[in-house]
Amino acid sequence: MSDFQPQLTKRFETKDGHTLKVFLETGGYASLKNLFAKKPAEIIEEVKASGLKGRGGAGFPAGMKWSFVPQNTGKAVYLVVNADEGEPGTFTDRFSMLYDPHLLLEGIICASYAINCHTSYIYVRGEFVEQINRLNAAIEEAKKANYLGKNIQGSGFDLEVYVHRGAGAYICGEETGLLESLEGKKGQPRIKPPFPAIVGAFGCPTIVNNVKTLSSVPWIVENGAAAYAAIGTKESPGTHVFGLSGHVNQTGYWEMPFGLPMMEFIEKYGKGMKGGKLKAVIPGGSSCPVLTAQECADLTLSYESMRDHKTMFGTGCAIIMNEHTDMAKILKNLTHFYRDESCGQCTPCREGSAWEDRIMKKILSGEATTKELDLMLEIADNMEGKTICVFSSALAFPVRSFIKKFREDFEKYCKPASVAVLEKITAN
Amino acid sequence: MEVPDGTNVLEAALSNNVPLEHFCYQRYLPVAGNCRTCMVEIEGPKGSMLTVGCNTKVAEGMVVHTDSPKAKAAQKSALEFLLLDHPLDCPVCDKAGECKLQNQYMEYGLYDFRRGVPRDFKGGKAEDIGEHVMLDQERCVLCTRCIRFVDEVPKTSELAIVNRGHESTITIFPGQRLDNPYSGNVTDICPVGALTLKEFRFKQRVWFLKKTESICPGCSRGCNITVEQNKGKIYRFMPRENSELNKTWICDEGRFSFNHWQENRVTEVKLGHGIRSLAEGITELAKLLEGISPDEVAGIASPAAALEDNYLLKKLFEKRFKLKNLAAPFWGKPGQADNILKLEDKTPNAQGLRLLGIDTEGKDLLARIEKGDFKIVIMMHNNPHGQDEARAKKVFGKVNALIVLSVHQTKVAEQGSMVFPMRPFTEKNGTFVNATSRLQRFRAAYEPENPDIVEASLWISRLAKALKVEGFDFEDTPAVFNAIAKDIPALNGLTFNSIPSTGKVLDLPPVGPEPFQGIKCQPNILGKAKA
Numbered sequence: 001m002s003d004f005q006p007q008l009t010k011r012f013e014t015k016d017g018h019t020l021k022v023f024l025e026t027g028g029y030a031s032l033k034n035l036f037a038k039k040p041a042e043i044i045e046e047v048k049a050s051g052l053k054g055r056g057g058a059g060f061p062a063g064m065k066w067s068f069v070p071q072n073t074g075k076a077v078y079l080v081v082n083a084d085e086g087e088p089g090t091f092t093d094r095f096s097m098l099y100d101p102h103l104l105l106e107g108i109i110c111a112s113y114a115i116n117c118h119t120s121y122i123y124v125r126g127e128f129v130e131q132i133n134r135l136n137a138a139i140e141e142a143k144k145a146n147y148l149g150k151n152i153q154g155s156g157f158d159l160e161v162y163v164h165r166g167a168g169a170y171i172c173g174e175e176t177g178l179l180e181s182l183e184g185k186k187g188q189p190r191i192k193p194p195f196p197a198i199v200g201a202f203g204c205p206t207i208v209n210n211v212k213t214l215s216s217v218p219w220i221v222e223n224g225a226a227a228y229a230a231i232g233t234k235e236s237p238g239t240h241v242f243g244l245s246g247h248v249n250q251t252g253y254w255e256m257p258f259g260l261p262m263m264e265f266i267e268k269y270g271k272g273m274k275g276g277k278l279k280a281v282i283p284g285g286s287s288c289p290v291l292t293a294q295e296c297a298d299l300t301l302s303y304e305s306m307r308d309h310k311t312m313f314g315t316g317c318a319i320i321m322n323e324h325t326d327m328a329k330i331l332k333n334l335t336h337f338y339r340d341e342s343c344g345q346c347t348p349c350r351e352g353s354a355w356e357d358r359i360m361k362k363i364l365s366g367e368a369t370t371k372e373l374d375l376m377l378e379i380a381d382n383m384e385g386k387t388i389c390v391f392s393s394a395l396a397f398p399v400r401s402f403i404k405k406f407r408e409d410f411e412k413y414c415k416p417a418s419v420a421v422l423e424k425i426t427a428n
Numbered sequence: 429m430e431v432p433d434g435t436n437v438l439e440a441a442l443s444n445n446v447p448l449e450h451f452c453y454q455r456y457l458p459v460a461g462n463c464r465t466c467m468v469e470i471e472g473p474k475g476s477m478l479t480v481g482c483n484t485k486v487a488e489g490m491v492v493h494t495d496s497p498k499a500k501a502a503q504k505s506a507l508e509f510l511l512l513d514h515p516l517d518c519p520v521c522d523k524a525g526e527c528k529l530q531n532q533y534m535e536y537g538l539y540d541f542r543r544g545v546p547r548d549f550k551g552g553k554a555e556d557i558g559e560h561v562m563l564d565q566e567r568c569v570l571c572t573r574c575i576r577f578v579d580e581v582p583k584t585s586e587l588a589i590v591n592r593g594h595e596s597t598i599t600i601f602p603g604q605r606l607d608n609p610y611s612g613n614v615t616d617i618c619p620v621g622a623l624t625l626k627e628f629r630f631k632q633r634v635w636f637l638k639k640t641e642s643i644c645p646g647c648s649r650g651c652n653i654t655v656e657q658n659k660g661k662i663y664r665f666m667p668r669e670n671s672e673l674n675k676t677w678i679c680d681e682g683r684f685s686f687n688h689w690q691e692n693r694v695t696e697v698k699l700g701h702g703i704r705s706l707a708e709g710i711t712e713l714a715k716l717l718e719g720i721s722p723d724e725v726a727g728i729a730s731p732a733a734a735l736e737d738n739y740l741l742k743k744l745f746e747k748r749f750k751l752k753n754l755a756a757p758f759w760g761k762p763g764q765a766d767n768i769l770k771l772e773d774k775t776p777n778a779q780g781l782r783l784l785g786i787d788t789e790g791k792d793l794l795a796r797i798e799k800g801d802f803k804i805v806i807m808m809h810n811n812p813h814g815q816d817e818a819r820a821k822k823v824f825g826k827v828n829a830l831i832v833l834s835v836h837q838t839k840v841a842e843q844g845s846m847v848f849p850m851r852p853f854t855e856k857n858g859t860f861v862n863a864t865s866r867l868q869r870f871r872a873a874y875e876p877e878n879p880d881i882v883e884a885s886l887w888i889s890r891l892a893k894a895l896k897v898e899g900f901d902f903e904d905t906p907a908v909f910n911a912i913a914k915d916i917p918a919l920n921g922l923t924f925n926s927i928p929s930t931g932k933v934l935d936l937p938p939v940g941p942e943p944f945q946g947i948k949c950q951p952n953i954l955g956k957a958k959a
Binding site: 169171186191193339340341342343344345346347348350351352353354355358359361362368372375381382385386387388 | 459460461462463464465467478480483501502505506508509510512513542543544545546548569570588589591592593594595596
């Protein structure tokens with residue numbers, strides 16, 4: 001890990017790294033020279049070639065997404081930054097915005113130039129007051145120094161950036177839910193097609209990118225796609241800010257290239273397990289299927305390894321659980337969260353999330369039978385992939401993986417199914 | 429199958445008789461795609477994919493499975509979710525019998541009960557939210573049809589979903605009431621019993637209702653409706669789909685006019701103060717008419733009466749009296765119009781009079797009546813001065829005998845020396861021509877008990893026969909229409925039964941604007957599918 005230079009966190013420890021002065025001293029806005037020397041289409045090609053994937057969770061190739069924006073439609077093009085970091089267990093974007101807001105702005109300038117956008121919105125989770133202040137201050141500084149506004153650095157390119165505060169709904173991290181909220185409506189995902197790249201914010205073509213996706217772009221523009229692709233693994237190029245929380249001796253976040261084995265991550269960075277042996281890992285935010293200790297043995301921090309283990313890279317922030325963890329209680333926590341956060345638009349999600357949560361409650365109260373575990377699995381099947389957005393899948397994944405992989409944790413709360421027959425007659 | 433370009437999968441299936449359940453989808457509202465019941469499996473290059481039929485446009489060579497195991501499972505599970513916390517109070521719910529949840533569950537549902545946890549109701553019961561509408565939140569399935577309707581058609585936006593997830597409920601905005609002039613429609617499109625009409629609540633079970641295709645006579649738009657009655661009592665008027673006219677909407681004024689046609693009726697033949705049979709009345713009237721010169725009889729036709737009634741009255745005046753002494757003076761004051769459906773002219777058939785060549789102003793005729801030029805005036809289903817008794821007395825003061833053929837006990841009817849009951853449009857067959865020149869047919873919903881209450885056209889025929897005028901041998905109103913169709917070029921080739929149920933536009937200049945000005949309610953299907 002010694003031979004890599006941090007791209008996303010290099011100013012995190014620097015005093016006043018969030019100010020324009022220090023940002024410029026440490027190589028900030030250096031990518032703009034390369035940027036404006038090239039045509040927008042060339043920038044898209046460059047980012048495509050770099051293999052940069054969206055860091056929001058789905059891992060969609062960023063350059064490919066940009067290339068979907070239709071040009072010369074007569075409509076404005078918008079770039080919306082998804083800074084509504086709300087996935088349980090995830091806590092890295094907030095530091096990017098706090099310690100290095102100009103890097104995000106630089107990324108916004110690069111992306112906006114590539115997709116021919118002149119107005120960009122940063123949709124920030126409303127609770128991030130400090131970050132919002134820092135971002136606004138950075139925008140003011142950048143405007144004064146002509147890194148934003150009209151004719152940026154004499155390039156002829158104009159760009160305005162606005163910060164928009166969300167009201168703290170998980171679903172507003174879904175890109176179309178975010179756009180609805182940005183437009184002042186209730187945050188509910190939109191039915192697709194049309195996709196935001198065609199009809200997005202205010203009816204115009206729109207790209208929604210995560211904070212770290214955009215923060216990664218300046219380095220690519222400055223150093224080239226080949227240099228970026230050389231970092232990390234073949235399918236997961238570049239670096240990422242990985243987080244650790246849960247039963248480890250040291251929680252936190254570290255920037256490193258993709259490809260580090262999970263166990264090494266826990267041992268080296270997390271300083272080993274706390275309170276007992278490893279039992280389970282939720283690798284990238286609560287909606288990713290959980291992994292057992294055994295599965296983690298050959299897991300690496302990369303999109304492909306997560307996929308091979310039938311889970312998702314997600315946000316790259318892992319939740320570590322030791323052997324004393326009661327998985328049933330953890331799942332109840334998750335079903336409660338998803339029940340609360342479902343926007344309530346689609347039937348399977350609205351009803352399914354509440355149903356799962358009610359069954360979990362029944363299980364923990366000792367009233368349920370093992371048959372209800374199978375019912376939960378069936379409900380998860382009926383929720384997955386049947387709705388407008390992926391929220392209901394995001395609950396179905398943990399439900400299915402928790403119950404299948406840690407069934408004994410649930411069964412200890414349940415009565416055997418045969419006892420239930422009598423009760424079913426008397427109940428309801 | 430082949431369908432027009434732009435048709436969605438759901439419409440394509442339905443129009444080709446492929447059953448596919450659906451809930452939130454309403455043909456004339458924007459697609460919301462939230463109920464997830466119309467799930468279909470579409471084969472694609474990367475394998476098959478489950479998606480909703482309502483938001484997927486049909487494409488060339490598309491392979492869609494509506495009944496594959498995957499699609500069926502998705503449809504069933506969506507219904508199970510919908511029913512999960514539904515109160516199942518069907519026995520006391522007015523929607524029972526025409527409830528989409530009830531019907532579709534019977535058809536496609538999953539019968540094994542497995543909720544296993546207590547129900548969690550989504551809100552209150554019977555909340556008064558408007559002049560006509562009650563809201564039962566616990567029955568709501570959150571399909572947002574009502575919200576989309578108030579947003580898109582009357583554009584009043586009184587309704588919204590509050591809260592999130594399972595706690596989502598539909599409600600009105602604080603301080604607002606659902607009182608727009610089209611509010612009744614939300615109860616029709618509500619797939620369950622969440623929105624019900626005060627005027628219909630607990631009045632009648634829907635499976636007892638007999639439905640008859642009809643036309644709303646409330647204004648010259650002529651919205652298509654069904655008259656729904658049981659044992660001769662009308663319980664409601666419901667909009668009937670006509671994609672070229674009223675879509676699936678009607679205004680509240682028209683919807684709630686059903687009581688008007690059953691109240692304050694003329695029920696007997698009255699000669700002076702005596703009550704007679706119809707046969708006696710006609711004989712008396714014929715005797716009276718035979719005693720005077722044909723010049724001294726004036727006729728008042730009506731834009732509220734059917735084409736057939738007006739046609740025969742005109743024919744009678746042509747053959748027996750003087751055609752110039754027949755007119756159909758304007759009925760009351762013009763009413764309110766809007767850009768949706770309502771038109772100023774509150775009569776259904778003024779265009780029909782124009783088609784027949786009957787003067788719809790009649791100012792000159794009224795002036796001559798007032799002057800005393802006529803001994804007898806025959807007035808059919810008209811009330812030229814509204815309820816203005818003084819004015820009516822002044823106009824008809826010098827008339828020896830005012831013969832009134834009337835549905836309602838109006839002030840003018842009280843003044844008549846002979847009053848004959850007449851059937852309203854709900855009890856007769858006939859046609860109207862609306863402001864945009866659409867000829868439309870309505871049928872009798874039921875027979876009145878009293879056989880002396882006859883259709884105006886048949887009353888005129890009987891009078892003509894009593895006066896020994898030839899050419900009035902009509903068995904029923906459809907026969908009259910068939911005769912008109914031969915007589916009037918614009919109707920040539922039509923018969924009463926061959927008029928399409930959504931009407932036929934005639935070659936006659938329209939006198940009113942098309943409906944839904946500035947409102948996007950293009951049907952989501954572009955035309956009838958080619959098989």
